[in-house]
Amino acid sequence: xxxxxxxxxxxVCKIIIPAVxxxxxxxxxxxxxxxxxxxxxxxxxxxxxILYALVFGRETAQRILPLTTVxxxxxxxxxxxxxxxxxxxxxxxxxLDYNVLLHDPKHAQHLGIFLIELGVGITVAAVMIxxxxxxxEFCE
Amino acid sequence: MLDHLPALQVIVPLISAPVCMLVTRAVWAWRIAxxxxxxxxxxxxxxxxxxxxxxxxxxxxxGWVPPLGIEYRIDHLSAYILIIVAATASITxxxxxxxxxxxxxxxxxxxxxxxxxLCLTGLLGIVATGDAFNIFVFLEISSLSSYALxxxxxxxxxxxxxxxxxxxxxxGATFILIGVGLLYMLTGTLNIMDLQQRIPAVIGSRxxxxxxxxxxxxxxxxxxxxxxxxxxxxxxxxxxxxxxxFLSATATKVSLYVLFRFFFGLFSPEVSFEYFYLGKIxxxxxxxxxxxxxxxAIFQDNIKRMLAYSSVAQIGYMTLGIGLGxxxxxxxxxxxxxxxxxxxxxxxxAIACVVFRIQSVQLEDFxxxxxxxxxxxxxxxxxxxxxxxxxxxxxxxxxWYILSAAIEQDRWLSAIVILGGSLLAILYVWKxxxxxxxxxxxxxxxxxxxxxxxPLTMLVPLWLLVAGNFYLGLDTSFSAGFADTxxxxxxx
Numbered sequence: 001x002x003x004x005x006x007x008x009x010x011x012v013c014k015i016i017i018p019a020v021x022x023x024x025x026x027x028x029x030x031x032x033x034x035x036x037x038x039x040x041x042x043x044x045x046x047x048x049x050i051l052y053a054l055v056f057g058r059e060t061a062q063r064i065l066p067l068t069t070v071x072x073x074x075x076x077x078x079x080x081x082x083x084x085x086x087x088x089x090x091x092x093x094x095x096l097d098y099n100v101l102l103h104d105p106k107h108a109q110h111l112g113i114f115l116i117e118l119g120v121g122i123t124v125a126a127v128m129i130x131x132x133x134x135x136x137e138f139c140e
Numbered sequence: 141m142l143d144h145l146p147a148l149q150v151i152v153p154l155i156s157a158p159v160c161m162l163v164t165r166a167v168w169a170w171r172i173a174x175x176x177x178x179x180x181x182x183x184x185x186x187x188x189x190x191x192x193x194x195x196x197x198x199x200x201x202x203g204w205v206p207p208l209g210i211e212y213r214i215d216h217l218s219a220y221i222l223i224i225v226a227a228t229a230s231i232t233x234x235x236x237x238x239x240x241x242x243x244x245x246x247x248x249x250x251x252x253x254x255x256x257x258l259c260l261t262g263l264l265g266i267v268a269t270g271d272a273f274n275i276f277v278f279l280e281i282s283s284l285s286s287y288a289l290x291x292x293x294x295x296x297x298x299x300x301x302x303x304x305x306x307x308x309x310x311x312g313a314t315f316i317l318i319g320v321g322l323l324y325m326l327t328g329t330l331n332i333m334d335l336q337q338r339i340p341a342v343i344g345s346r347x348x349x350x351x352x353x354x355x356x357x358x359x360x361x362x363x364x365x366x367x368x369x370x371x372x373x374x375x376x377x378x379x380x381x382x383x384x385x386f387l388s389a390t391a392t393k394v395s396l397y398v399l400f401r402f403f404f405g406l407f408s409p410e411v412s413f414e415y416f417y418l419g420k421i422x423x424x425x426x427x428x429x430x431x432x433x434x435x436x437a438i439f440q441d442n443i444k445r446m447l448a449y450s451s452v453a454q455i456g457y458m459t460l461g462i463g464l465g466x467x468x469x470x471x472x473x474x475x476x477x478x479x480x481x482x483x484x485x486x487x488x489x490a491i492a493c494v495v496f497r498i499q500s501v502q503l504e505d506f507x508x509x510x511x512x513x514x515x516x517x518x519x520x521x522x523x524x525x526x527x528x529x530x531x532x533x534x535x536x537x538x539x540w541y542i543l544s545a546a547i548e549q550d551r552w553l554s555a556i557v558i559l560g561g562s563l564l565a566i567l568y569v570w571k572x573x574x575x576x577x578x579x580x581x582x583x584x585x586x587x588x589x590x591x592x593x594x595p596l597t598m599l600v601p602l603w604l605l606v607a608g609n610f611y612l613g614l615d616t617s618f619s620a621g622f623a624d625t626x627x628x629x630x631x632x
Contacts, residue, residue, distance in 0.1 A: 071161065089147075093203055094203045095199075
């Protein structure tokens with residue numbers, strides 16, 4: 001590839017990727033007020049990482065996010081989700097009954113959905129990145 | 141904690157799946173999966189006792205009251221199926237370690253057991269939930285993980301088998317989703333009990349007809365009803381041996397449960413059989429399934445494929461029972477479901493023992509195995525008798541129930557087909573017996589020292605199933621008794 005084109009690509013990516021990741025976090029943590037939520041945020045975040053891996057190479061990306069770490073995140077998201085559910089059982093409610101998390105049901109519902117969506121986001125992002133890594137490895 | 145059992149039944153396998161994934165040593169992944177399967181079985185037994193003493197259990201997820209919230213609902217029918225699924229899971233996992241260690245690479249075994257636990261979660265979830273959309277979600281969880289499990293078979297053809305299953309399974313699941321979506325459009329609810337009350341008011345609407353058609357086609361694909369069975373033989377034949385045991389005894393059985401739940405619970409039997417003529421679809425297809433699939437099974441050289449075709453035929457018996465549209469027929473079908481899960485699970489487990497020792501499922505390689513693996517082969521013989529339906533075995537009870545349900549309605553053609561199917565079963569079971577006992581070992585000098593009996597960890601679960609085959613042939617208080625109570629809820 002023409003070196004100048006690579007330079008442009010790299011420089012543009014350096015500007016875009018932080019914005020993509022930040023936007024993912026916005027979609028994640030603003031999901032209960034506006035459009036968005038864990039799934040969308042996870043996909044956007046993964047898209048940022050995949051873009052980085054495409055331009056700078058998978059090995060460079062894996063120096064920041066190795067496959068083993070990403071696999072831990074896949075499990076961690078599910079465990080966070082289910083853990084909140086089990087936590088509510090131990091606090092005396094039904095599975096995923098957020099009301100028992102805090103004293104005020106309003107805040108408790110807010111906290112509950114926040115944690116659940118975070119779990120979804122983490123797992124979705126990690127699964128997307130893993131699929132990309134494995135496909136890329138397979139194609140080599 | 142007892143109040144939370146309906147949810148815990150599904151959640152415990154769900155939580156252990158990611159934990160299994162993180163475990164690096166194969167033996168620990170297996171230990172977790174085994175412990176969880178046994179725990180699931182204990183919970184299923186507890187649930188059955190709770191249902192027997194207290195009646196239907198309803199669990200409100202997140203504290204939201206149904207029909208708005210998602211409800212887990214355990215009645216006699218669900219408790220019965222939960223026990224079958226969890227018991228199969230426990231037996232499979234106890235026997236699995238050595239066989240899986242041989243067939244699946246060590247670095248993949250964490251992921252393998254994690255996929256297995258997700259599959260178990262999905263199957264248990266389908267049965268536990270009382271929400272039509274939730275059934276679809278859990279169906280997808282169990283299907284997606286079973287595609288992965290099948291693809292892990294050693295033979296490269298496992299990949300195409302899994303792909304074929306993926307395409308057909310996805311079509312089936314999509315049809316079910318469309319059906320559920322149409323029902324939601326029509327009634328504005330997804331809760332099965334609520335739907336049951338609202339459907340009589342909208343009868344005659346074309347949307348309802350379309351929904352019924354989509355659900356019938358989708359569920360039929362999932363239970364591998366002839367002629368929608370094409371995914372099943374290859375999927376069973378090329379999956380890792382232990383997963384064939386697990387899937388053959390649970391996946392199609394849970395799909396049959398979905399058929400019960402949709403056409404008896406969601407629509408009532410009157411609507412399904414007198415308005416939509418479900419029997420007119422199920423009966424002819426079942427009869428063709430029994431005859432053709434048994435016939436094809438006779439000509440298979442690969443024993444796993446032979447037993448897979450036999451499964452297609454046996455599914456025909458179960459849908460035939462349902463297709464009769466009577467209480468007796470449905471009870472017969474439920475009894476058949478349990479007995480067949482036991483017999484076919486046992487047969488595939490015996491095949492897994494053979495594969496563990498001789499690495500082959502070809503009929504010629506079974507020559508002389510009767511002398512070299514006597515315990516495994518006699519188990520195949522005894523379970524084969526059950527498959528045929530010889531008195532004293534569980535198979536006899538199930539065939540007897542189906543036969544008397546058919547004769548009760550003067551359906552003589554069905555009755556003849558049921559008996560004819562047993563005759564065909566004698567032929568293919570005999571083929572295995574003949575090769576194992578009456579043909580000389582191809583190269584005795586070389587083979588005898590190499591082939592020993594299967595390890596005890598596999599033989600004990602296998603003989604547990606053989607014992608179960610005879611126990612259920614003598615004492616039907618659990619199988620028929622529980623099925624009878626389960627069906628009384630649907631036939632007032």
